[in-house]
Amino acid sequence: MVADTDDYTFLTGGTVLGFDFCLTFVREHTPDQIIARLGGHQPVTLAGAHTLRGAAETVSAWPDVHGDTHRSDLLFAAAVRCADWTMLLGPEGPSWSGEAVSFRPRDGGFRWVRDDETLAACALGDRGARALTERLTGVRVTPEFLAAARFRCAGVPDPDRPAPADRVLREAREELVDYAEHGDDEQDPWLERGVVEKCVCDTGDYGVIIHDEDEELARIIAYAPADLLDRILAWARDRAFRRVGVHGAPWFAPIRDRLDRGVPVPADELRRADRRLAGRAASAPGVVRAMLRPPSSDTPAGVVCEAICDAAEAEDGDYRTVVADLRDDLAAGLAIELPPRPHRRETATALRRRLAAADAGWYAGL
Structure with a gap:
């Protein structure tokens, strides 16, 4: 069966990673190997595609105890095994050994590579790129699969920016671990912004x-x-x-x-x-x-x-x-008149950190 035009709409329109991301299928590499190749640090497991957008926001910026947001300049990557392939949601990766098929839902850009040789690279349009990707991989990605999938996730360096310090990658992992444990507290992005x-x-x-x-x-x-x-x-x-x-x-x-x-x-x-x-x-x-x-x-x-x-x-x-x-x-x-801005709430992550710091100080004083 060939993918229909709306088969992947659950991946676009802001429901998973937003409008601009790349979907890549890589053969002969595990999810952890792919994350490592992209420069990620010790991937974290997240259950279900519904968690990925919040995880991506967690990696891109995080709050301190004062509620101020600090941008990381990292990209987000999530990988999961699909039969003989690993599916990567996130940035376009480097050249892969073995075989890789990718397309960008934003513009229908398509690429097929085998053993570092580009077999096809063109703009097929959204519909054509989806259909050809499914035909070449034999993998049909459904909402049901994504709901049950266990993704290996990490913040990875942006190839268009200077290489991040190791502490930034470690901090991104700590944020993902915190998100995985307390995601229900942080699914509301407005709460995270106070x-x-x-x-x-x-x-x-x-x-x-x-x-x-x-x-x-x-x-x-x-x-x-x-x-x-x-x-x-x-x-x-x-x-x-x-x-x-x-x-x-x-x-x-x-x-x-x-x-x-x-x-x-x-x-x-x-x-x-x-x-x-x-x-x-x-x-x-x-x-x-x-x-x-x-x-x-x-x-x-x-x-x-x-x-x-x-x-x-x-x-x-x-x-x-x-x-x-x-x-x-x-x-x-x-130029309309706006009401005074209400008091900002402390973010969920920052609150946990402040309480943890307070507990640490209390125990240290014993």
């Missing part, structure tokens, strides 16, 4: 991304009136569609009309759009499909945050530029 305003928390995972880039903008969106939310949403969509070259295209007009009216876009129209976008930038099909799918957010403010994130992904994840331009282009409309 945010207590319900309307801000209701913006969901995409709101977290905006908050981490511009905390005040996240609060503005959360408190914005409906007309301002409509303006921001239109701005984000226009930005992304111009970037991928479909804004104003006659063939795209009916699709955009459905989107603006909140009407689902039929699957056959999405497939036709994929074919038209095949010759454009590699990220175009993935970005357009992300923006045309029904939003995963439950609130109007969350939908706006999701659209801003999609617009940033259309620009290779340049959130800083997109947020700055949004601030400039809609400066007058964004």
